[in-house]
Amino acid sequence: MMRGTDRRRFLQMAAGGGAAIALLPHLIERAMAIPANNATGTIMDVEHIVVFMQENRSFDHYFGMLDGVRGFGDPRPVPIPGGRTIWAQPSDEHPDGYVLPYHGDSKSSQSFTVDGSAQGHQANLTIFNRGRCDGWGATRELHKRMLHYGPSDLPFYYALANAFTICDAYHCSTLTQTYPNRLHLFSGCNGGGTVGGDPEMTNYGEDETPSADMATDLPLRPDAFRWTTYAERLQEAGVSWKVYQEYDNYGDNLLSIFPAFRPCDRGSDLYRRGRSWVSEHKTGADRTRSDGEQLVAAFRADLAAGTLPQVSWIVTAEDLSEHPEAEPSKGEHVAAKLIEALVDHPEMFARTVFIVNYDESGGFYDHMPSPVPPMEAAQGYSTVPVDGEIKDYGAAAVANPGRHPIGLGVRVPAIIVSPWSRGGFVCSELFDHTSVLQFMERRFGVGEPNISAWRRAVCGDLTSAFDFTDPNRGWAALMLPGTDDFLERVARSKTGSANVIPAVQKPTAQMPGQRRARPLPYELDISGQITLEGRFRLKMVNRGRSGAALTVYDNSHHASPWHYTIGVNASHESEAWHEADGAPDGYDLTLTGPDGLYRRYAGAFVGRLRIEASLMHLPAKDAVELQFVNGSDQPVIFEVDFDDAYSAKSGRSRKIRVPAETSRNERWHLARHDNWYDLAVRTPHDPKFLRRFAGKVETGRPGRTDPAIGKMRI
Numbered sequence: 001m002m003r004g005t006d007r008r009r010f011l012q013m014a015a016g017g018g019a020a021i022a023l024l025p026h027l028i029e030r031a032m033a034i035p036a037n038n039a040t041g042t043i044m045d046v047e048h049i050v051v052f053m054q055e056n057r058s059f060d061h062y063f064g065m066l067d068g069v070r071g072f073g074d075p076r077p078v079p080i081p082g083g084r085t086i087w088a089q090p091s092d093e094h095p096d097g098y099v100l101p102y103h104g105d106s107k108s109s110q111s112f113t114v115d116g117s118a119q120g121h122q123a124n125l126t127i128f129n130r131g132r133c134d135g136w137g138a139t140r141e142l143h144k145r146m147l148h149y150g151p152s153d154l155p156f157y158y159a160l161a162n163a164f165t166i167c168d169a170y171h172c173s174t175l176t177q178t179y180p181n182r183l184h185l186f187s188g189c190n191g192g193g194t195v196g197g198d199p200e201m202t203n204y205g206e207d208e209t210p211s212a213d214m215a216t217d218l219p220l221r222p223d224a225f226r227w228t229t230y231a232e233r234l235q236e237a238g239v240s241w242k243v244y245q246e247y248d249n250y251g252d253n254l255l256s257i258f259p260a261f262r263p264c265d266r267g268s269d270l271y272r273r274g275r276s277w278v279s280e281h282k283t284g285a286d287r288t289r290s291d292g293e294q295l296v297a298a299f300r301a302d303l304a305a306g307t308l309p310q311v312s313w314i315v316t317a318e319d320l321s322e323h324p325e326a327e328p329s330k331g332e333h334v335a336a337k338l339i340e341a342l343v344d345h346p347e348m349f350a351r352t353v354f355i356v357n358y359d360e361s362g363g364f365y366d367h368m369p370s371p372v373p374p375m376e377a378a379q380g381y382s383t384v385p386v387d388g389e390i391k392d393y394g395a396a397a398v399a400n401p402g403r404h405p406i407g408l409g410v411r412v413p414a415i416i417v418s419p420w421s422r423g424g425f426v427c428s429e430l431f432d433h434t435s436v437l438q439f440m441e442r443r444f445g446v447g448e449p450n451i452s453a454w455r456r457a458v459c460g461d462l463t464s465a466f467d468f469t470d471p472n473r474g475w476a477a478l479m480l481p482g483t484d485d486f487l488e489r490v491a492r493s494k495t496g497s498a499n500v501i502p503a504v505q506k507p508t509a510q511m512p513g514q515r516r517a518r519p520l521p522y523e524l525d526i527s528g529q530i531t532l533e534g535r536f537r538l539k540m541v542n543r544g545r546s547g548a549a550l551t552v553y554d555n556s557h558h559a560s561p562w563h564y565t566i567g568v569n570a571s572h573e574s575e576a577w578h579e580a581d582g583a584p585d586g587y588d589l590t591l592t593g594p595d596g597l598y599r600r601y602a603g604a605f606v607g608r609l610r611i612e613a614s615l616m617h618l619p620a621k622d623a624v625e626l627q628f629v630n631g632s633d634q635p636v637i638f639e640v641d642f643d644d645a646y647s648a649k650s651g652r653s654r655k656i657r658v659p660a661e662t663s664r665n666e667r668w669h670l671a672r673h674d675n676w677y678d679l680a681v682r683t684p685h686d687p688k689f690l691r692r693f694a695g696k697v698e699t700g701r702p703g704r705t706d707p708a709i710g711k712m713r714i
Contacts (some may be wrong), residue, residue, distance in 0.1 A: 027340055032163070034346045036419030036471040043443050043468055046420070047351035050312045051436055052338060053185060054331050055178065055250070055323035056116065056362025059168065059411040060101065062328075065150040065508065066161060068515030068705040069168040069426055070368065072101065072148075072508040075645070075678070075708035076598045076694060078369060079590070080134040081557040086367050088714045089146065091137030093501060099137060100505045100714060101365060104147035109496040111149070112327040116363030117141035121201040121391065123363070124175035124409065125400040130379075131551055131561030133369045143501050145365045148508070149328065156332040157415070160339075160356070165421035165465050165518065169594065170431040171370060172360045172409035173455075177203045181359045181409065182254045184433040186313070187229045188450030192388035192406055195227045195450055199391050199406045208249075208256035208275075217263045225258055230437055230448050231274055232260055237446045240309040242273045242302075246295050246317035247288050252359070253315045273309075290317030292334040299338055303345045308352075311440060314338065324362050339417060353466075354417040355436060361410035369592075371430060371549030372405035373454050374563045381572050382565035384547060388452040408432050408459075408549075420466040426705050427465040427518040428595040430549065435459050457547030457567050464518050467702075507712035514674070514704045521545035522594050522698055524566070527614045528601040528691075531575075536587045536601065540564060541571040544698075548593055552577070555588040555602070586688055593695075596706055598678075600692035611636055613681040615693040622671040624697060626679065630658040636685050643678035643694075645708035646670075670697060674704040 037045045064071035077085040088098035104111025118139050127135040136145055151158040173184035180200050183190040192199035207218055234241045245253045255261045255274045264271040278298040279287045286294075295316060302308045322331035335356055342349040373389050374380030393401045414431065437448045438461035523544035531537050542548055550564040554577060566572060577589065588602040610631035615624055630636045638656040658664045670677055678694040696706070 027336075027343055030346070031339075031343045031349065032422060034343070034349050034419060037351045038471060041469050043463060043466070045351070045468060046353050046418075046443050048308050048310055048312070048348065048353070049440060049443065050314065050352060050354045051185070052314045052335060052354065052356050053182070053252075054316070054356070054358050055252070055321040055326070056119070056360055056364075057322060057328075057358045057413060058116075058361035058364040058366040059170070059368070059413050060366040061116070061148050061361070061364035062154060062157065062413045063161065063166065063168070064101065064148050065510055066158060066166070067511035067513040068709060069166060070428070070596065070706075070709065071168075071510050072712045073510035073710040074367065075643070075706065075710070075713070076592075076596065077367060077713055078133065078553065078592065079555060080132055085714055086133055086369075087507070087712055089136040089142060089365070090134060091140070091142050093137065093140055093142050094505065096505055099142040099146050099501055101146045101148050101508050102502050102505070103150055103508065104153070104499055106149070106153040107492060107496070109499055110494060111147055111153070111496070111499055112329065113325045113494065114144050114147050114499050115324040116361065117144050119177055119361060119363040121174070121176035122399050125404055128175060128370060131369055131372070131553075131563060136365055141363070143499060145363055146501070147364075147499055151511070154328055154332065156336055157413075160335075160417065161415055162424045163422065164418070165416045165423070165425040165427055167414040167416065167427045167429075167431055167465060169368070169428045170357065170412060170414035170435075172358070172407070172412045173433040174201065174360075174407040175370060175405065175409045176201045176360070178250065178252065178359050179203045179205045179254060180406070181433060182252060183225070185359070185436060186231065186254045187227060188434055188437055188448040189227070189388060189452065190406065191225065191227070192390070193450045193452045193455075194388055196388060199388070200225070201391055201406060205251040205254070206257055208251050208253060220257065220259060220262055227450060229255055229258055229260070230440070230446075231255055233446050233448065234311055234444070235269065235273070237444070239311060239444045239446055241311040242309040243275075243313045243315060244295055244298055245277060245315040246290055246292070246320070247277055247279050248290060248317055249315050250318050250321065250323065252321070253313075290319045292316065292320050292330075292337065295334065296337045296341060300341045303341055303348050308348060310444065322358070350419055352418060353420070355414065356417065357414040357433070357436070358412040359433075361412055366411045368411045369551060370408045370410060371458060371551070372408060372563050373549075373565055375403040375405060378576065379560070380552075380563040380576070381574060382454065383570035383572060384457040384565055384567040385453045386565070389454050416462070416465045418466070420468055420471045422471070423516055425465070425516045425518050425702070429460040429464045429518075429520050429546070430458055430594055431462060432459045435462050439463065454565060458549045458565060460521070460546060464520060507714055510710065510712070512710060514707055514709075517703045517705045519700050519702055520595055520698055522548060522597070523617065524548055524593060524597060525616070526591060526599050528599070529612050530603070530605065530610070534605045535575045536577075536589070536603075536605065537573055537575050538589070538591070538601070539571065539573045540566050542566040542568055544568065550591055550593045553590045553592070555590055596695055598692070598694035600690060602688060602690040603686065604688045611683065611686070611689065613638060613691040615679070617697045618667070619697055619699045621667070621669070622675055622697065622699065623667050623669045624677055624679075624693070625665055625667045626681070627663055627665050628656055628658045629663045630660060633660050635659050636683055639682050639684070640666075641680045641682070643708055645710070646673045646676055646678050673707055675699065676706050676708070678708060
């Protein structure tokens with residue numbers, strides 16, 4: 001039986017999918033019925049990893065409307081200068097003076113052929129603006145950048161996320177274009193990392209398209225990349241691998257620009273696995289067909305023969321790649337056919353992880369700021385080395401000279417399809433493209449030394465997205481909408497109206513409801529206090545199993561955000577913001593971190609009251625505990641306000657009286673609200689004093705997503 005919430009989600013998607021209501025017969029019913037290989041109850045049960053990387057889409061652009069994820073209803077968006085939040089991007093493209101995300105309805109507009117616009121490193125640095133993320137409108141292209149889709153436009157992908165596991169904290173690896181990001185996927189770095197060179201931040205690539213007779217390679221430039229790829233490491237270790245690639249694919253097979261692969265003896269393993277084309281032995285027009293049929297046929301042939309490699313990368317033709325102006329429905333169709341091929345061979349599906357991800361954002365908007373390491377001492381602090389994560393433009397004639405992070409980049413979609421990731425889960429651990437390699441490392445024992453220490457500290461290895469211990473529970477079956485009408489959907493969009501920002505802008509409504517959530521490895525203890533010298537000190541302690549990237553914002557916007565990386569079993573104390581030019585007498589700081597972690601500290605540097613409030617997680621009790629400290633010579637009343645989404649009654653609050661020169665602890669039990677909390681502490685004795693604590697208490701158990709996700713706050 002299908003759960004009620006699952007059925008409602010499915011009906012919403014099916015109703016919005018138009019002609020796509022024709023279902024791919026029983027695909028997901030069959031997939032759900034295939035028991036996972038569960039011989040060891042560990043990652044070792046995975047025998048095949050398939051990476052289907054597509055082109056240039058951001059997470060909000062595709063999945064900001066999906067229920068439960070950190071999308072358009074994120075309850076705590078970052079504030080930007082001007083008094084609004086990151087959703088309202090400053091722009092003169094609209095009389096409001098800002099532009100909000102708007103729905104590009106593919107049934108009535110030309111949204112399927114929208115181009116997200118400039119996305120090189122300099123363009124991304126302008127957007128990022130050292131962490132403020134208020135520069136999306138700098139190129140006057142928000143009528144393209146801010147367009148997004150929904151379940152009626154991407155019915156297959158939305159239903160796929162509903163059946164398996166979507167990652168809503170997966171960022172591309174670099175703040176730039178396709179090739180540097182794919183370099184991370186294929187080799188662990190883009191010339192930085194532990195290689196130690198000058199990171200490649202442009203779309204340097206060389207045409208891999210062979211000559212008419214497919215007999216000769218075009219030469220590489222003399223300074224072609226010289227480090228080792230992960231495919232070479234797999235080859236040396238005896239782990240089977242292959243690139244399934246179509247002709248005319250933007251050069252997205254980045255192995256082709258490494259000397260080991262070009263020129264490459266056509267009789268060699270490296271050529272056969274890494275450079276051959278699915279149309280290699282075709283003649284005439286069949287050589288350059290880009291409808292995906294030859295790609296799927298080659299994949300099916302290896303499944304049928306039992307020769308599917310242990311590691312596979314799939315590179316589609318440009319017309320199917322979902323690159324802006326390559327219609328998304330075409331990519332949906334190819335993804336559906338590849339998954340169908342696996343399900344048609346249940347013994348293979350039972351042993352396979354199929355990853356759908358995207359190389360970069362394509363210039364499309366996403367509201368989650370990129371986690372980055374600090375570049376200078378004044379910009380924050382990292383307890384782990386940041387070597388290989390810096391691009392130095394020196395005094396070059398560019399818009400953003402100086403030292404800048406190469407990543408992480410903008411958040412992109414990622415869905416994990418496998419028997420171990422069923423159930424419509426969200427995984428909110430921070431990932432990037434090197435996470436895919438780390439997953440391969442965990443499974444096959446083949447290390448990738450090019451990955452930097454900083455990425456290993458903060459980017460997970462994907463294992464949190466899976467349940468290897470008990471994968472064969474009775475998940476409800478959902479059928480996926482079919483994709484055979486994809487050409488009709490393309491044609492319909494082409495005849496629609498032009499893509500324009502709505503004359504009357506309205507906040508986008510995210511689909512309501514929570515989703516199942518995977519347990520995460522985070523446990524961060526953040527505390528702040530005024531020192532005896534009248535300075536505000538912030539202490540960050542990491543007690544979890546993963547490093548964490550944190551950002552601190554000055555809500556008065558006198559200074560740029562500060563970026564911190566706190567490794568496992570590490571801590572750091574900082575008062576750096578007091579040196580900001582023009583800092584006011586008081587402080588108002590917001591700290592953000594993984595999975596909705598939020599802290600706000602506001603008050604006066606010098607006051608007659610010496611008071612503090614701090615929060616502690618109690619995982620074993622499904623609770624948090626607030627400690628109220630009163631160091632003054634008079635009693636103090638603290639007022640604690642509950643966010644409605646986390647309290648049994650609307651507008652609930654509690655008053656805590658603390659006698660002079662003493663402290664008091666109060667506990668809040670959170671099990672009824674899936675261990676999420678949002679508590680604001682004030683006192684009538686000091687109108688400037690504010691402490692706000694929000695996030696989740698991790699217990700190591702699966703849970704549910706943030707119940708406050710809902711209404712867009714602009």
